[in-house]
Amino acid sequence: MGIQPTELSENDVQADDAIPVTSAVAGRSPTQIALSRLRADKIALVCFAIVVIFVLIAVFAPLLTKMFGVELHAGNPVTDLDEFNYPAFGPPDHGFTWKAPLGIAPNTANDLTAEWLYGARTSLFVATVATLVSTVIGVVVGLLAGFSTGWLDRALNFVIDVFLSLPFILVALAVAPIIVSRFNQQPDKLVFWQFVALLAVLSFLTWMTLARLVRGEVLSLREREFVQAARVIGVPTRRILFKELLPNLVAPIIVSISLGLPAFVTAEAGLAYLGIGVVGAPSWGQTINKAVTFFNTYPLYLYAPIVGVTMLVMALNLLGDAVRDAFDPKTRR
Amino acid sequence: MRMKKPAVVLATAALMTLAACGGGSGNSGPTASKTLAAGGGAGSFKNKDAKAPLAMPSDASKGGTLTVLTNQVPAYLDPTQAYFTDSTAILSDLVTRSLTQYAYNEKTNDMQLIPDMATDLGRPSSDNKSWTFTLRPGLKFEDGTPVKAEDVAYAVKRSFAIAELPEGPTYNTTFFLDGDKYKGPFKDKGAYNGVVVKGNDITIKMRRPFTDMDYYASFPSFTAIPQAKDNPQTYGNHPIATGPYKFVNYKAGSELTLTKNTNWDPSTDPGRIQAVDGWDFKFGQDTAKLENVIINDNGTAKTTLTYDDVSASSYRQIAQDKARLVTGTSPCTFMWYLDMTKIKDVNVRRAVGYAYPYKAAWKAGGEIIGVTRVPGTSILPPGTAGRVEYDALGNKGSETDPAKAKQLLAKAGFKPGQFEIKFLFASDDDLSVAAKNEIVKGLQAGGFKATPIASTSETIRTDRTDPKSPINVRSSGWCSDWPTGGSWFPAQWAGSLVGLDGMPNLANFKQKDMDDQQDHILDTMTPQQAAPAWGQFDKSMETKYYPAVVTGYDGTAMMHGSKVGGMENDNVRGMPTFARMYITK
Numbered sequence: 034m035g036i037q038p039t040e041l042s043e044n045d046v047q048a049d050d051a052i053p054v055t056s057a058v059a060g061r062s063p064t065q066i067a068l069s070r071l072r073a074d075k076i077a078l079v080c081f082a083i084v085v086i087f088v089l090i091a092v093f094a095p096l097l098t099k100m101f102g103v104e105l106h107a108g109n110p111v112t113d114l115d116e117f118n119y120p121a122f123g124p125p126d127h128g129f130t131w132k133a134p135l136g137i138a139p140n141t142a143n144d145l146t147a148e149w150l151y152g153a154r155t156s157l158f159v160a161t162v163a164t165l166v167s168t169v170i171g172v173v174v175g176l177l178a179g180f181s182t183g184w185l186d187r188a189l190n191f192v193i194d195v196f197l198s199l200p201f202i203l204v205a206l207a208v209a210p211i212i213v214s215r216f217n218q219q220p221d222k223l224v225f226w227q228f229v230a231l232l233a234v235l236s237f238l239t240w241m242t243l244a245r246l247v248r249g250e251v252l253s254l255r256e257r258e259f260v261q262a263a264r265v266i267g268v269p270t271r272r273i274l275f276k277e278l279l280p281n282l283v284a285p286i287i288v289s290i291s292l293g294l295p296a297f298v299t300a301e302a303g304l305a306y307l308g309i310g311v312v313g314a315p316s317w318g319q320t321i322n323k324a325v326t327f328f329n330t331y332p333l334y335l336y337a338p339i340v341g342v343t344m345l346v347m348a349l350n351l352l353g354d355a356v357r358d359a360f361d362p363k364t365r366r
Numbered sequence: 367m368r369m370k371k372p373a374v375v376l377a378t379a380a381l382m383t384l385a386a387c388g389g390g391s392g393n394s395g396p397t398a399s400k401t402l403a404a405g406g407g408a409g410s411f412k413n414k415d416a417k418a419p420l421a422m423p424s425d426a427s428k429g430g431t432l433t434v435l436t437n438q439v440p441a442y443l444d445p446t447q448a449y450f451t452d453s454t455a456i457l458s459d460l461v462t463r464s465l466t467q468y469a470y471n472e473k474t475n476d477m478q479l480i481p482d483m484a485t486d487l488g489r490p491s492s493d494n495k496s497w498t499f500t501l502r503p504g505l506k507f508e509d510g511t512p513v514k515a516e517d518v519a520y521a522v523k524r525s526f527a528i529a530e531l532p533e534g535p536t537y538n539t540t541f542f543l544d545g546d547k548y549k550g551p552f553k554d555k556g557a558y559n560g561v562v563v564k565g566n567d568i569t570i571k572m573r574r575p576f577t578d579m580d581y582y583a584s585f586p587s588f589t590a591i592p593q594a595k596d597n598p599q600t601y602g603n604h605p606i607a608t609g610p611y612k613f614v615n616y617k618a619g620s621e622l623t624l625t626k627n628t629n630w631d632p633s634t635d636p637g638r639i640q641a642v643d644g645w646d647f648k649f650g651q652d653t654a655k656l657e658n659v660i661i662n663d664n665g666t667a668k669t670t671l672t673y674d675d676v677s678a679s680s681y682r683q684i685a686q687d688k689a690r691l692v693t694g695t696s697p698c699t700f701m702w703y704l705d706m707t708k709i710k711d712v713n714v715r716r717a718v719g720y721a722y723p724y725k726a727a728w729k730a731g732g733e734i735i736g737v738t739r740v741p742g743t744s745i746l747p748p749g750t751a752g753r754v755e756y757d758a759l760g761n762k763g764s765e766t767d768p769a770k771a772k773q774l775l776a777k778a779g780f781k782p783g784q785f786e787i788k789f790l791f792a793s794d795d796d797l798s799v800a801a802k803n804e805i806v807k808g809l810q811a812g813g814f815k816a817t818p819i820a821s822t823s824e825t826i827r828t829d830r831t832d833p834k835s836p837i838n839v840r841s842s843g844w845c846s847d848w849p850t851g852g853s854w855f856p857a858q859w860a861g862s863l864v865g866l867d868g869m870p871n872l873a874n875f876k877q878k879d880m881d882d883q884q885d886h887i888l889d890t891m892t893p894q895q896a897a898p899a900w901g902q903f904d905k906s907m908e909t910k911y912y913p914a915v916v917t918g919y920d921g922t923a924m925m926h927g928s929k930v931g932g933m934e935n936d937n938v939r940g941m942p943t944f945a946r947m948y949i950t951k
Contacts, residue, residue, distance in 0.1 A: 106803065110725070110726045110729035110730050110804065111725045111726050114729055116735065116736070117682065117685075117734060118678050118729050119682070139678060140729055140730055141803075142730075209794070209822075210822050210824070210825070213793050213794075213820045213821065213822055214825070217821060218788075218819055220819075220820070223793070223820050308794045308795075309794070312793055319796070322796065323796050326654050326677055326680075328679075329658075329683065330682050330683070331679075
């Protein structure tokens with residue numbers, strides 16, 4: 034079996050007194066190297082902080098709305114709007130008020146601060162779950178396809194090809210009315226299943242690239258000596274897959290996750306904008322959809338969710354780039 | 367009549383995607399709209415002596431092209447099939463003349479029924495079972511051939527061909543002689559006895575008294591169609607013009623270009639002018655884009671108009687230039703039809719009327735109260751002849767009273783949260799979802815259990831009229847075909863309609879005393895007696911049975927460029943008065 038850098042005992046290195054400059058040659062795992070590179074990257078740190086802030090907002094959305102003294106879907110159109118259906122207090126006509134820091138929506142009088150905070154929650158939740166599910170599926174299918182030869186590889190490849198041929202938007206458009214007609218008589222279930230359907234569409238139609246990537250890596254790795262040695266001494270396949278091969282795939286997987294997250298945030302907002310995403314829960318995409326026509330008269334309505342999406346996606350993307358650079362041993366700076 | 371937005375209006379009514387318009391910013395409220403005041407009518411007045419030609423307005427310049435941008439797409443432009451407000455207005459006002467027509471009256475700000483191709487408004491026999499119209503001399507088709515009475519008779523026969531030309535108005539099958547048997551000139555090669563031609567006289571015979579024939583004769587299906595040039599599949603691509611403009615280019619779903627019809631003689635037409643050289647209709651346009659074009663008023667936008675209601679977001683900008691906003695009513699009433707077979711106790715039905723969150727649902731649905739949605743309590747909209755103003759619940763059609771609703775529910779023996787109201791909404795339409803949220807809040811406050819049933823904009827119409835749908839309330843509406851009760855109650859509230867395909871009677875309303883009253887009005891009364899009788903029928907039905915919650919009347923608010931002249935609201939259709947429009951000097 035080939036010796037993995039991760040399996041080198043650090044004690045062995047440090048105990049080697051024959052070499053005088055101990056600290057300079059201290060063995061470090063690729064992950065440790067990558068993390069230290071990341072720590073030195075100021076942009077990565079700033080982006081990481083922004084992402085952490087968004088995560089905190091998402092986790093503590095209910096507390097934050099309480100702190101601002103606002104509530105979700107509690108507006109009363111009769112009392113909170115003027116005769117033109119514009120807000121009777123707060124922007125765009127009446128200046129800033131703590132009653133509604135980001136204003137209230139025309140027509141419905143829903144509080145936009147609460148919508149924004151819960152929108153962050155929806156965005157991050159959808160992105161995280163979809164990333165996790167698609168990564169797990171992608172890695173498992175990729176490992177199996179790459180390591181197995183013969184019919185299983187061909188079958189899995191065929192499945193990958195089939196899924197790659199499904200147009201993402203069309204499937205989302207097709208699924209939405211099916212869910213509506215299936216659960217149209219149970220409003221609570223409808224909201225839940227619409228959410229599940231969105232997650233399913235996002236997860237099950239995006240794992241193929243990662244699966245192909247992993248399969249390619251495995252194809253080259255499985256002919257290496259350490260894998261062949263493991264086979265010779267009778268290590269079970271499961272163990273070879275997860276203990277020998279998977280650790281060597283950490284870098285591409287992490288890169289795929291870090292680039293997948295922002296893509297899912299955008300996809301969720303995009304689908305909600307098309308009216309086929311999350312319907313029951315607040316979402317940035319939905320707010321953007323409603324606010325577009327008010328752009329001339331009430332720009333804040335549109336800006337708040339756009340700033341949210343842009344900041345989150347940009348932070349995640351830059352962080353993803355930094356992670357990729359850090360994990361790629363060929364990167365030179 | 368069907369509205370220009372069939373899918374939305376007939377589907378969601380209270381949940382419509384209409385939006386704002388009206389008064390100035392702040393000072394004058396939007397309720398200051400002129401045609402909403404008392405007396406604003408929907409063509410309930412007739413003037414059989416209107417003289418041709420119609421005088422050209424003094425500020426009208428000759429020539430130019432008016433551009434019409436709209437989000438809508440007209441369904442059919444075949445005169446026999448025109449039953450939506452947009453196709454009816456385009457054909458009747460500009461292209462195909464009928465026996466009678468509506469014309470705008472500046473003094474009353476109202477539409478009047480006046481003669482068109484006929485010399486008067488028709489002469490009924492004493493029992494209203496036959497109507498005679500006389501054609502004017504000098505009428506010509508666009509190719510110069512003279513219009514003969516036979517061409518009109520052929521158009522009347524053609525309107526029975528429902529299989530070949532579906533979706534048109536169908537009063538002829540109800541009222542005309544042999545209307546139930548005759549299948550139109552394509553299938554039925556034999557003679558039709560319902561229309562008799564003698565010289566320039568056309569006599570239409572009825573099988574039951576029909577008092578509103580003069581109004582019905584204004585539909586494009588009562589135009590002149592030369593039989594030799596008719597092909598039911600393609601005639602709608604180029605209906606032969608008798609009016610001031612003719613088709614040049616029509617691409618279904620995207621555009622229609624009209625140019626001057628030189629064979630139209632103004633001295634035969636008391637209701638139309640031919641000021642501009644042509645019309646350019648562009649259908650299916652993006653709302654935000656077209657509103658921006660008209661608001662900015664640059665270049666050709668000065669001669670551009672739309673017949674879409676201005677959206678809530680654009681309303682503020684156009685409100686500062688009130689001269690470019692035309693407001694008024696269209697004769698449509700929105701209702702929540704309470705299914706009589708599922709909500710059997712009248713106290714429960716009244717409780718729904720008290721619990722319904724009128725203002726909140728309107729605003730959440732994007733309506734501006736008093737402008738695009740006018741509160742009301744009578745089923746017949748303002749301006750209908752013989753309309754009776756009443757208030758069955760005493761809530762002005764806009765006040766919600768949850769306590770009263772709970773009290774009535776208790777009287778009917780239901781605990782709070784026990785009686786379930788199930789209604790449809792379109793889950794892919796933001797405004798529909800927002801209005802649904804408010805309705806759920808309101809019904810719950812009034813002691814009901816509210817279960818919104820999800821549908822989509824595509825399917826909501828069929829879901830609503832599917833007898834198997836698990837709903838006990840149907841949100842919809844109705845528009846006058848002509849401004850008397852005769853185009854309202856026999857079409858939606860007759861017991862004989864219960865159980866028919868397409869569910870015309872949305873409340874499943876079948877009460878013997880009410881059906882007897884309808885037959886009495888239809889079969890024995892003169893037009894003068896029938897109009898007030900329908901008003902009373904309206905009142906007694908709502909007071910005694912309360913089968914529908916009236917959720918307001920439809921308002922209209924349309925924008926135009928600064929050089930568009932003569933644009934008023936045609937309150938029979940809720941459309942611009944195309945027939946009298948011009949470009950100002």
